[in-house]
Amino acid sequence: MTSDSRRSFETGRFNFASFFFTGVTGLATALILAILAVILLNVFINGWSGLSWRFVTAGTEKDMFDVDKAGVFPMIFGTTARVILMTIFVIPVGVITAIYLTEYAHASSLFTRAIRSAVNNLAGVPSIVFGLFGLGFFINFLGHSVLDPALHPGHPEIIAWGKPAIIWASLTLAVMTLPVVIVTTEEALKAIAPGLREASLALGASKLETIVRIVLPQALPGIMTGGILAVSRAAGEVAPILFTGAAYYMASLPHSLTDQFMDLGYHVFVLSTQSPNVDKTKPILYGTVAVLLLLTFSLNLVAIFVRANMRKKLRAMN
Amino acid sequence: MAITNPGSKMNDSWVGIQRGQRVRPWAWLVEKGIFLVSLSAILMIFLIFVFVAREALPIFLGQVSTASGQKVIPVADMEKLTPAELQAYLGLTPRQYAEMDTDTKRTLMEVKIEELKGISKDPDTALNTVAWRQMIFGHQWSGYPAPVYIWQPVSEVQKYNIIPLLLGSLKATLVALLFSVPLSLGAAIYVSQLANPRVREWLKPMIELLAGIPSVVLGFFGLIVLATVLQKVFGYQSRLNAFVAGIALGLAIIPGVFSIAEDALTSVPRTYTQAALALGSSRWQAAWQIVLPAAIPGVFAAVVLGFGRAIGETMVVLMASGNASIVSWNIFDSARTMTATIAAEMAEAVVGGTHYRILFMLGTLLFVVTFVANLAGDLVIHRLKRRLEGKSA
Numbered sequence: 001m002t003s004d005s006r007r008s009f010e011t012g013r014f015n016f017a018s019f020f021f022t023g024v025t026g027l028a029t030a031l032i033l034a035i036l037a038v039i040l041l042n043v044f045i046n047g048w049s050g051l052s053w054r055f056v057t058a059g060t061e062k063d064m065f066d067v068d069k070a071g072v073f074p075m076i077f078g079t080t081a082r083v084i085l086m087t088i089f090v091i092p093v094g095v096i097t098a099i100y101l102t103e104y105a106h107a108s109s110l111f112t113r114a115i116r117s118a119v120n121n122l123a124g125v126p127s128i129v130f131g132l133f134g135l136g137f138f139i140n141f142l143g144h145s146v147l148d149p150a151l152h153p154g155h156p157e158i159i160a161w162g163k164p165a166i167i168w169a170s171l172t173l174a175v176m177t178l179p180v181v182i183v184t185t186e187e188a189l190k191a192i193a194p195g196l197r198e199a200s201l202a203l204g205a206s207k208l209e210t211i212v213r214i215v216l217p218q219a220l221p222g223i224m225t226g227g228i229l230a231v232s233r234a235a236g237e238v239a240p241i242l243f244t245g246a247a248y249y250m251a252s253l254p255h256s257l258t259d260q261f262m263d264l265g266y267h268v269f270v271l272s273t274q275s276p277n278v279d280k281t282k283p284i285l286y287g288t289v290a291v292l293l294l295l296t297f298s299l300n301l302v303a304i305f306v307r308a309n310m311r312k313k314l315r316a317m318n
Numbered sequence: 319m320a321i322t323n324p325g326s327k328m329n330d331s332w333v334g335i336q337r338g339q340r341v342r343p344w345a346w347l348v349e350k351g352i353f354l355v356s357l358s359a360i361l362m363i364f365l366i367f368v369f370v371a372r373e374a375l376p377i378f379l380g381q382v383s384t385a386s387g388q389k390v391i392p393v394a395d396m397e398k399l400t401p402a403e404l405q406a407y408l409g410l411t412p413r414q415y416a417e418m419d420t421d422t423k424r425t426l427m428e429v430k431i432e433e434l435k436g437i438s439k440d441p442d443t444a445l446n447t448v449a450w451r452q453m454i455f456g457h458q459w460s461g462y463p464a465p466v467y468i469w470q471p472v473s474e475v476q477k478y479n480i481i482p483l484l485l486g487s488l489k490a491t492l493v494a495l496l497f498s499v500p501l502s503l504g505a506a507i508y509v510s511q512l513a514n515p516r517v518r519e520w521l522k523p524m525i526e527l528l529a530g531i532p533s534v535v536l537g538f539f540g541l542i543v544l545a546t547v548l549q550k551v552f553g554y555q556s557r558l559n560a561f562v563a564g565i566a567l568g569l570a571i572i573p574g575v576f577s578i579a580e581d582a583l584t585s586v587p588r589t590y591t592q593a594a595l596a597l598g599s600s601r602w603q604a605a606w607q608i609v610l611p612a613a614i615p616g617v618f619a620a621v622v623l624g625f626g627r628a629i630g631e632t633m634v635v636l637m638a639s640g641n642a643s644i645v646s647w648n649i650f651d652s653a654r655t656m657t658a659t660i661a662a663e664m665a666e667a668v669v670g671g672t673h674y675r676i677l678f679m680l681g682t683l684l685f686v687v688t689f690v691a692n693l694a695g696d697l698v699i700h701r702l703k704r705r706l707e708g709k710s711a
Contacts (some may be wrong), residue, residue, distance in 0.1 A: 018601065
């Protein structure tokens with residue numbers, strides 16, 4: 001397996017085509033890694049000068065394009081708040097769905113196929129369509145047509161829920177990241193040795209008891225990986241929150257579920273497209289991108305390597 | 319294995335019953351609850367389609383018209399109108415309407431009358447620009463020498479031709495696929511077939527790391543860095559165009575295409591390669607002539623899913639494509655995609671207005687296109703896996 005791929009096994013004869021194409025495919029791999037490295041180096045080398053303790057703890061009271069005064073604390077706060085809220089919604093639903101799929105579902109039934117197909121399709125829905133969904137369903141329908149009339153009957157002028165808000169942005173992102181949580185949790189559940197379940201059942205535990213006491217604790221690292229991946233994916237998403245809660249500027253931090261919020265990713269977009277002088281504001285722009293990447297990338301790094309380990313375990317078992 | 323593969327027998331999920339143990343009612347309830355929650359993915363797909371299409375429904379049914387049959391209502395008749403009618407007549411959002419007092423509304427009515435007088439001089443105002451014919455085919459507007467395709471929602475005569483946007487999306491997607499598919503496939507072949515297994519354990523997660531870069535950062539990279547570098551290399555005129563956006567978009571879809579293709583190649587049984595090697599082929603020959611043909615549906619699926627991802631990507635194209643809605647096949651011209659149009663124009667569209675509904679129609683179109691691409695890709699992969707596992711498809 002580890003032998004030189006450019007030579008035939010038996011003859012050891014040099015094969016030019018093999019040499020050439022191994023080189024070409026290897027080069028493609030190297031090029032992808034090089035692009036990754038260039039992006040990261042570009043962001044962190046240029047972003048380093050913009051990063052400072054003041055930058056990550058200061059607000060943007062005066063002017064968000066002022067290089068000396070601008071800070072990103074409200075954006076860090078907004079992004080963190082919306083992903084934490086999202087996790088509260090998405091983890092239970094995703095984990096329970098995964099439990100159904102691995103522990104209960106009839107693997108070949110049409111019904112299970114439908115759920116799996118829906119999960120795959122949900123993962124492929126464009127992020128901007130999630131934004132439209134959030135606007136059409138959560139804000140216009142749930143907020144404006146259901147909650148507001150129900151909570152303030154007789155006062156059509158009160159608009160508390162039928163407008164962009166952090167809760168709607170979080171719920172939209174929860175729908176978007178549902179497939180990530182389901183797929184990762186499923187992998188984790190499948191990686192648990194079947195002997196554990198069988199032993200538990202043999203000792204007289206019911207199926208539900210086995211799942212709650214034996215399977216779930218074992219799958220916890222996998223479930224957390226799913227959560228981390230979902231958070232890392234959602235933290236950088238901008239399109240779904242454009243119409244559901246992100247604000248260009250807010251004088252204060254959001255203090256209720258129905259407030260709008262400032263967001264790191266959206267701020268990157270604002271700084272790179274609406275700055276009065278792109279060259280002058282470059283330090284803030286690169287600084288903001290560096291903060292965003294540190295957040296999403298470090299999470300992703302952890303998740304991917306935990307996941308790679310889990311897959312190795314799964315392969316070893318089969 | 320009966321427990322890890324509960325599908326083998328109908329009653330596996332009721333082990334308690336099989337053993338003669340009575341199932342407690344709360345456990346029964348919890349298990350029903352688990353089942354109900356598991357339906358949420360299906361419910362969500364359904365809700366997304368329904369609530370995105372719902373806002374666009376009047377367009378699909380042809381119930382909306384921009385033809386200015388709008389009557390001029392004298393100011394004196396203001397009291398006769400219901401609040402909803404008045405609000406629609408003045409083109410206000412419910413919130414704006416609620417905040418205004420009667421005098422402001424009266425002034426607005428006077429402004430509206432002046433406005434309608436001005437508009438009615440232009441013969442194009444009599445056209446319904448949201449009819450399918452207007453949205454798909456070119457039209458010779460007054461003052462134009464030939465029929466043209468124009469997307470111009472904010473003007474006296476709103477023009478909603480979707481051809482420039484479709485073309486923009488296709489151009490950017492095509493560039494993205496041409497750039498990323500060869501790279502991803504090459505890398506997938508190398509990582510799954512040719513690389514040293516110990517190196518492979520490292521390579522796969524490293525490439526997947528690219529997926530951890532948010533699309534807004536790729537858009538930023540395209541806008542600030544790539545645009546400048548590529549313009550210097552190729553020497554074209556407009557700095558932001560479909561080509562720059564396509565390359566940046568390609569970076570966004572590489573991890574996805576790579577993962578699926580690599581997965582398909584890896585699922586080809588080891589014995590295929592071993593047999594080829596035993597017959598004296600080189601590792602490359604085994605990969606190219608044995609493994610790749612066996613996995614070709616998976617490769618096809620990877621491309622289809624990459625297409626779906628590329629056409630639905632928003633932030634990259636919004637930032638790097640230049641956003642000019644012109645009809646041109648030249649990839650070095652600035653382009654405006656469907657996704658970028660929705661993202662850029664939704665903020666200025668009045669809720670429930672024509673522009674708003676047209677943007678939801680674009681969203682519905684995107685949903686349907688990506689849904690079909692996903693379903694096709696999903697089906698192909700499912701069949702391939704079954705065949706490689708030796709079951710009939």
